Amino acid sequence: MNTPEIHARHEAEIGALPSTVYELVTNVSLWPVIFRPTVHTQVLERSVEGDRFEIWATVSSGEVNTWRSRREFDAVGRRVTFRQDHDNPLFGLMGGGWTCAPLDGGRTKVVLEHRFTPPPDQADARERIVRELDSNGAAELEALRTVSVLPGGVDMWRLTFTESVGLTGSAEAAREFIWDADRWPERLPHVTGLELVEQKGGAQDMTMQTRAPDGTVHTTRSVRVLLSDGSIVYKQTRPPRALLGHSGRWDFRSDGSGSSISSTHTFLLDPAGVAEVFGPDVPAQQASHRVRAALSANSRVTMEHADLYSAAAGANR
Template sequence: MTAAEINAHHETEIEAPPSTVYELITNVALWPVIFRPTVHTRVLERSAEGDRFEIWATVSNGEVNTWRSRRAFDAAARRVSFRQDHDNPLFGLMGGGWTCAPLDGDRTRVVLEHRFNPPPDQADARDRIARELDHNGAQELEALRTVAALPGGVEPWLLTFDETIELAGSAKAAREFVWDAGRWPERLPHVNDLELIEKPGGVQDMTMGTRAPDGAVHTTRSIRVMLSDGSIVYKQTQPPKVLLGHSGRWEFRSDRSGASISSTHTFLLDPAGVAEVYGPDVTAHEAASRVRAALSANSRVTMEHASLYSASIGAAR
């Protein structure tokens, strides 16, 4: 350890075996629906020995920070070590590791360690970084404790699905429609109200009231990010009561045969929320079908209106 290096240590006990916890930690694609700070991840490389990925995550002031990390997997020891590819403007140069140690009764002690060199030009960096790590570390360990202990494992409560429609106009115009969410209340029949805050770096903070078929209005809050490839990713920071997590992606494609828009959803059900909203006898499969139907209906309406908008823009030009 260098003189400037600082260590941070967090740990918890989880009512699940080490193999279950280790799998959740190594499967970074699921982090947006498991960990509250994680908005989006993109796997760049992956093998049995480790991976390299890009992550977008919120910090305590609500801003979205992004960085790339490399990880090494030790499946026998149930340990994952990580280090960032480059200095992060918020944290400096950071590395660390996760360890999943077995306990009696098929339980696990999870240890999360960080080591970092604060940015040299920031006098308050040490205390600020320590606060951020305490904030995010506590949230991540609490999420692991909840998700690893889901009845029957994660799989019954998790679903990913996608849908695609052909566009009547250009992919560019459809992207404009989806990104300009501030006008959705006047453009989309299921959107009752919407508050949109634009942030630096192609980030939006969106609070939306959605009208259900029975007339009830459900409020959700999401962070959305415009990626360099033109796709729009989002994560609900305030999901409906039946969900532990929900993330998604809008993609826009164009080639010689035409243009299309795709919507992808990944959600993780909350057993307690499912029992409260749908009733104690509703199974995970039935609850997932209901949530999928509701999300699909709203996505298809949005895509259809984006298609009509793209056609009108093309005709106007």
């Protein structure tokens, strides 16, 4: 007996043009700093007609799930249709679409639709999936409502930057240092406390306290994933007050010219948070410089200590 297909629909009115909302939906590289559930995305194929990508995202339990989706773009109709490549253990076989329809006054009606066939061996799958879609769908629409009306556009408030440090030892040892974050309080001067929870499937849920140069201590929470290429990606699920979103990536290179570690950050400023943290007269560019300086300082210290660890590991072999 075939399991019947189930449909879910979520919609919202957003105070931005359909073209603006459509761009946010189609550009999956932005999703980790826009959508609360999205930890990381990796585009596998892309053209003007559509794309195919892999996504890592959290569910209500906090665990990270991953799947691959294929999408088709209708730029004229401002519609995106999607379908997963394979059955998903949590959601079964799923597809759906986004529609960005124009309203009066330069507003947009956004409709997010899902259709899914629950896993046949899970009796409670329908109710569980509907709850997940309700939670994530509401969060994604609320994020679009916030990000699409950022003054001056999303690019004014978003920044990506990468820094690298050459390694004395091996890239493998540096990766070990970064992944073993539960030992950071004893290894890194700016980390005052850290709680690490290993999830099924290998992802990490990390709550960390760090001390800023002015002596204040900040608590952040992140989810981290070790990818098949050896890089480590993460998403702050509890970002600092000045940010709407923050994601990052650690990369480790080793070739004939030597070894290195790189840190990439992408963050999206929150205008209200910027005014609260830095003052109401601080412009986006100045706030971005301040956030970058703080993130860069911590990353550089971490990479320098990873280098020391890699050198010591090499000397002990």
